Amino acid sequence: MGAGPLDIGGGHLTQREMFTRMLTSRPLPADVIVDPHTLGGVPVLEISIDDVTPNGTLLWFHGGFYVLGSPRTSAALAADVARRTGARVISVDYRLAPEHPYPAALDDALAAYVALLDAAGAAGGGFSRSEGRGAACAVVGESAGAGLAVALLIAARDQGLPMPAAGVLFSPYADLTLSGPSMTTKTAVDPSFTPEAIAVRARDYVGAADASDPLISPAFADLRGLPSLLIQAGSHELLLDDAVRLAARAATDDVPVTLDVTPGVPHLFQAFAPILGEGDAALRRVTEFLARRLASEAARAPRIGG
Template sequence: MPSPESIAVKQYLKAFVASQPAGLDLEASRKGLEMLSSLTPVAPDIKVEKTTVEGIPAEWIAAPNAVESRVFLYLHGGAYILGSCNTHRSIAAKISRSTASKVLLPEYRLAPENPFPAAIEDAVQAYRWLISSGYKPEQMIIGGDSAGGGLTLSTLLSLKEAGDVLPALTVLLSPWTDLEGTGESMETRAEADPWLKPEASRATPVLYIGKLDRRHPLVSPIYADLKGLPPMLVHVGNDEILLSDSVRLVDHASAAGVEVSFKVWDDMWHVFQTFEIPEAKQAIDEIGEFVNQKLSVNA
């Protein structure tokens, strides 16, 4: 059974979405996500340090238990058109604590001002900057939520193609892996999803990729060759239209020989981990267990 807190948040999200203007108002959407994120403040013991990564604004976010040599490169969600350090500082802080990692949260360039492949270029740059700064791939994790999850995969694929040593692990929360929107959950979960709508999810990609083929492997990683990617943890909600994006990714990755840990969370919605509910705490704790178990072996 879902917790009372999650039921209340789901009702709030439905009301919030219903209050938004019809059609895509980019400025209003960006402000709306900032407002939602302000409801989940960062704990007072978290250290936040602003920095730049080869000209890219970013933040270092570290819980008191963060191991100096362990870094989690976190790529925020927002359909490639929304999101910032402000919107994802809180979840980055929770992940820092659970994984005992310093988190680097870059503000990669957003579309439509900076369309594909700007976000990938910035994410690749951020990873290489970490390597050049002395961090070891075997103590690094890369991950993200929603579009940030898709961007994580595109970054790994780009690094693999270029011959870079890949990080040890990847963590994907409700990853957006099919920008064409062909998954069956786009219809079967449309009523249950309190946040995302199929029409908007299918209309938004044009702002990021223009006329580029939506099945391009760096756009929709379910069409990519995933062989050789690091072990991955994938979490997704059972009540979200992007459920099929995760299911198909996991099937594809497993078939390619990638080690995958996969969990579908009953009664949960898109990137529920960002909210102050018991299920989110459990999910964040499980991310920590995954990372700490794997990296303690590799240390």
């Protein structure tokens, strides 16, 4: 992407349009059902596979450095994961910077999560705020969306809300101070981004806040009490050390965590799973992880009438 017309550090409106055009140019498979609605007052896109009864819910957060993207730009990857796991995806259309800097995205994520808890509890799914426990739900995020997913988990924990069964983090953007060594050591092999471009977008999101705030940069957060995490990254990306340090922080804080680094591949290589063997293999590992975690949490949930 770095050599093409998309320059994530350029004018945000122009780049937002190019990003959207690039990632939505191919139609989704005919059996993918896309249903826009709202959750907790926040626009969402529900993605499911025709004739598949969902066995869980993935609350999904798209990438784009908090400035670009939407649920539609990540719908192809979300649909692939939905197909593999048998879960439905609810992809959150959180507000974007610089028009809406921190904490707008986090506020939207939290509102959607609380509404999901309440809706599932009302349906008798054993997933409710009042009971303080979750069920067959996981959070999934890509890049900035992965950082947002972790921030959501931290905020939910601090508010005493129940945790989901798991979190899956694709190439997390978890340090907006941009202090990870890979920001400089991987510049020659990252085909997508430059540190300078990422710095522009980081300023857009941080605004007047402190970039080291743990809810902006979860690499610096106390992660105790979070659910099991699967963190995936490619070795050829500037954000590699965001993933590595986030995993180390989780391990230090007694969070069950798996760090899964694939050598020789770039940022969000999983999106190329239909043509890239490493991407397909990574998503198989995601599917296995989610199957274990969702089944385990579902088994713990109270049975209706039991």
